[in-house]
Amino acid sequence: MIVGKRKDIQEIKDMLPEDMDDLLIVGCGTCVTVSLDGGEREAKSLRDLLTLYYRENGSEVDINADAIKRQCDDEFIDEIENEIEENDVVLSLACGVGVQHLAIRFPEQVILPGLNTTFYGRTSATGEWEEMCHGCGECVLDRFAGVCPVARCSKSLLNGPCGGSEDGKCEVDDDIDCGWELIYERASELDMLDRLLEYEPPKDWTTYRDGGVRSHKNPEFFGSGGE
């Protein structure tokens, strides 16, 4: 899933226009709800926090909060179309995809981001998320015992660990596991070490951001127009 982290309250306050009369905070009910930073619960608590702030500062701002299943899909946005159009400013707690999808749907409306989209990750423990994928567009997990060197090595090294790997930790930070040690351990267990000895040429990054802005079409819907 896409993991996000709510922006600092001060940053949110600074971003909101001074002369606004009303604000709608929109949570997103899928990924960022799971990472406990952008769902309905967080939208409502942010509403309460901002309401208190504006009241204490003597300004009248009508703040509302709502949430939909997914902000990246028109189907769900229809539910709150009227609400969005009635408010001066919309603060989206979705990932960057959701924020931009709202902006495309409501070209006349100011849509602001309340969340920093951090990474594609998994829930590694209660209240903890870990990066797993960079969305490089050409999955290599079959060749690395199911541990991604692109996302889980801080240097995205394809041919083995760097000299900075120590005691299973990355040279960047002791809190980061060395991705290559994870690859090595799992490959040992799966008896796949020979595969790791094969030379990996520089990766073709055209499927990543390096190939330009990406989009794709499902051939089922586009006939010969797809791949």
Place this chain on the structure above:
Amino acid sequence: MAEYISKLHKLLEEDHFVVCSEMGPPIGADPEFIRDKCEDLKGYVDAVNVTDNQTAIVRMSSISASKIAMEEGLEMIIQATGRDRNRIGIQSDLLGASALGLRNVLCLTGDHQSFGKDEGSKNVFDMDSVSIISAAHDMVHEGELVSGDELRTPPKLYLGGAHNPFAEPFEMHMLKLRKKIKSGMQFIQTQAIYNLEKFDMWMEEMRSQGLHEETHIIAGILPTKSEFALKYMKNDVPGMDVPDELIDRVANADDKEQEGVDITVEIIEHVKQHEGVKGIHLMPVGWEEITPVVVEEADLYPRPEVEVDNE
């Protein structure tokens, strides 16, 4: 072998015990800084590495500094890391280095930018040390670029890499070393050696696999007179292995400089005995002026004189 790419290549192939050293280029554009450093080294070392923005701190480029030092009469080893340049930049720089007459390159992954002052910069790592070696090998020996395009005039470069014999898990790091050798690494400079027992184990492993015959091993030596530096390396530099006895020796010495030299010479004499160790690489960080002293005390002076056709 009929043709040698560089003096270093010739010395190693002709079985001289080589002495390399290292130079950190200035954080500035002063060529005199390089020329001054050359004075201390001339006649005492066979080749000098120039680091490529080591610890991710902006410095004069390795190729430019190497060219200045080469004009002073030194044999140079440029360093090329994958942190700051993609395959286009690296290959372009290798062509340029060769055109300037630089003949040796040490191919490295590069320290992460979080070590330096520009933590907020983007890194590249389009290529790692293995793929840089492989690409350089193909350029030099096949006349071919990564793209498959052919080079009308291939570069002339003698290819090196690095290895840390002390990094754990041992076998995982050996795996990468084997890939480097297979990709065309002709010489290898090791991480600084303090733990002789572990170094012996590594050499044993290299010999048992015959790897000491597939690449020339140059042992990394870091002369220091500072207890603080040793402790720092032990605790804060990833992959460094410094035994406590050594730290105590420097700490308790009356003449720390002499103790530093003595320890260095002892390590040199130890590694020199190994079958397969073809030279040393001195990295006296912040104590460059000690290089001639160490070379003389280790009985490695004068250096052999060789010539190669550098057209």
